[in-house]
Amino acid sequence: MNGGIMPLYEATPSTLQVVQRYLSVNAKHTPILVATIVFSLLTSSVLSVITQCLRAIIDDYGITGTVFNTQTALLLISLTVFIPSQYLQQFLGIKCSExxxxxxxxxxxxxxxxxxxxxxxxxxxxxxxxxxxxxxxxxxxxxxxxxxxxxxxxxxxxxxxxxxxxxxxxxxxxxxxxxxxxxxxxxxxxxxxxxxxxxxxxxxxxxxxxxxxxxxxxxxxxxxxxxxxxxxxxxxxxxxxxxxxxxxxxxxxxxxxxxxxxxxxxxxxxxxxxxxxxxxxxxxxxxxxxxxxxxxxxxxxxxxxxxxxxxxxxxxxxxxxxxxxxDMPAEQTGGTVMKPKEDAILLENVSFSYPGKPAVLNGLSFSIKQGEQIAIVGGSGSGKSTVIKLLMALYRKDEGKISIFGHAIEAWSTEALRDHISYVGQDTYLFTGSIWDNVAVGNRNASNENIQAALDAALLNDIDVRREIGERGFHLSGGQRQRVAIARAIMKDAPLLLLDEPTSALDTQNEALVSEALRRLAKGCTTIVIAHRLSALRNIDRILCLEDGRIVESGTHEQLMTLQGAYYRLYQTQEAGI
CATH class of the missing domain: 1.20.1560.10 (ABC transporter type 1, transmembrane domain)
Incomplete structure (x- = not known):
């Protein structure tokens, strides 16, 4: 439900359309609006009686010389009804609007x-x-x-x-x-x-x-x-x-x-x-x-x-x-709340393109076993980060098949799917509050002991985790922000871990701390890492090298260096500092 049932407006909506949609969105408040109108009718009815009484009093005064009669009594009674009726009419109107x-x-x-x-x-x-x-x-x-x-x-x-x-x-x-x-x-x-x-x-x-x-x-x-x-x-x-x-x-x-x-x-x-x-x-x-x-x-x-x-x-x-x-498109809904029935992550002939642009992925295929740690590398625009976005259901593939834990990605409830995924990106977003608050959102039911354990595992025991960190973690260094994000992912304890260049913006000292925290996080998880520094991939189980949205090479660091192909050229270029 996108705020109503009316279609996307290509032109300025009419006044009637505005009012209709306003009332549609606020349909649950209709009883208050109806009560407002009822008391308005009551107020106006009492007002009619008051004016009729005044007319009779004024006209009768010229005949009897007195204003104290039946009409006067009726006027006073009407006024006692008019005042609370008008109050309720105005109060209910304001309440309805609020x-x-x-x-x-x-x-x-x-x-x-x-x-x-x-x-x-x-x-x-x-x-x-x-x-x-x-x-x-x-x-x-x-x-x-x-x-x-x-x-x-x-x-x-x-x-x-x-x-x-x-x-x-x-x-x-x-x-x-x-x-x-x-x-x-x-x-x-x-x-x-x-x-x-x-x-x-x-x-x-x-x-x-x-x-x-x-x-x-x-x-x-x-x-x-x-x-x-x-x-x-x-x-x-x-x-x-x-x-x-x-x-x-x-x-x-x-x-x-x-x-x-x-x-x-x-x-x-x-x-x-x-x-x-x-x-x-x-x-x-x-x-x-x-x-x-x-x-x-x-x-x-x-x-x-x-x-x-x-x-x-x-x-x-x-x-x-x-x-x-x-009326802007919402995320696809539907699917089922499911549990993993298989361990593999599978992509078969997956293609994807951004609106109005050439295809980013062209028939991409690979699979990952439980606990396996793979890295995806490639030049800029090769489709590395797009793979992560597809697995998180942020984007939807154009063609092919994506299966996560034995279920097609379309069959998953989006929220249920993401419950099984932890994510740490390059541009870490932290919410206003303390480090403790940001880590706790990884698992809203976690105990204080569990939160502290995650903080320790992410090497955050040298920081006051209760102090305010400012908007987007402004008061923290880049390495500290990344370690907070890692602690948050540790708290979630999801079986699939997605890392999108988590150390690319760090200096050597912070990279070493973050890398150690990531090693602890990835232990026992099925992990996909988008790698920036290829020298850090020596202990990765398998490296997938992308070019033009396809895998052109696959193997360990030593195997791919021996081939002296696309991965070798990327590595040599990076080592040379070009």
Missing amino acids: MCDRTMRENTFAVVSRMNKQTLDTQRTGDILSRANSDLSQINGALHNYFSVRLPQQVIGLVALIVSLFISWQLTVFSLAIVPFIAVLQVKISAPLTGFVLQWQRAAGESLSIANNLMGGYEVAKAYNLGQLLRQRYDAAVDQAASSGMNANRATIWLSPLGQVMFFFPQIIICGFGVYLANAHQITSGGVMSVIILSVFIGNPIGDFSAVLTDFKTARGCASRVFELW
Whole structure:
């Protein structure tokens, strides 16, 4: 479920589509919304009784000279119902909106967390963050105001209009005669607002992406003096956002005075025309007073018409970006929660290509036995890391067969498959918190003794494992981060270990520590390592050498060196420091 049942939007969704999907995602909160409308109807019904009582009291006063009668008692009773009814209507409306806001955010995070890795690789992080925060806030803000405030006002206004027509249809219709013309003018003025908002949010997403590039690659930006270039790009995106924002605000500013005219003009007409009708004995003084009171409740939704237009136009512009995010392909689901029935990892004639690019893997085949440790080597672009991504089900093969522990990879539940895999990569990601916290996520049910044992096995006993390590482990060295990742993998204790160049970015001293930690981790595991330093492969059971997505050589380090083929050339090139 990607946040609803509607297809990917190729154009800006209509207001109806936005509301339909909003209600679809928040269907579980429908009872609260219905209760809000029920109390709005109750409030408006009590309001009708109040105005009728006021009309009778005013009219009877001219005859009896007193305001204390049955109508007065009914008025007081109605007021005791009106106050709590209106409170509940507003409270439930706000509660419904807050619950919907929470659901929308939870849904968006769930969608991003399930997003297809291949799709995610084509997106800019800053733009996704902008959609999940700024765009979503705009939608929630617009529809929050509508369902919590304006929809109940419209319900009350509609009932007030019916009662007002009953009291004096001539006065009511005449007072509202100009409203349709101003409403049409407001619609025309607000027509381009959706486009302006969409341009504004896109520019905001672009600026956030540029800022993310600066913060994420700060050292590179400084080293290559990219500050001026990034500032120019950021300024251009901000200028575009400001220009689109000004265009949107210009339309909004025009709508505001028109809304005020729509609110006050009917009351002015009622006062003037009401006196005329009263003198002509077509309405009583009490009737004029009742219509004036009712006009306030009729005027609220009419005066807010421009704000409703602005909100829905804004929601439409933002919704196209949020809905597109929701509709991005998710990871394949299905499969079965299974247990290994065989030990081998098998790839047969596997082919894979990234969208719009030549094939990375071309008929790749190999198998691994339980406990065997193999290395995959090759030049840049030969498909080494792609093999790891396929085995982790981050990508799906185009052709061929992948079997893990005796089951086709498609037959596995993705989560169950990954429960049997430990992974340590080159760019180690650590979560904000302590080293202890990061290691503990490897096994959420582990005891403190088990966590400490993993820390010791990863040679982390020389570090304070309880202190905060900063965002992405900023306060740790590269070698320390890698050892934390190894300890996390030790905690998982999975039968298949995937290592993607885990020592490539380390100095000699740290490499020695990490290599020892990896040796302890790999003991007893079926291991696939993407190797950077070929000199470290002397004790590997088997080395697979890739060229153009195929295995061209297979054997031990000594065997492949004897062949003096592709592996030998790679080794010689690396040893020569070329």
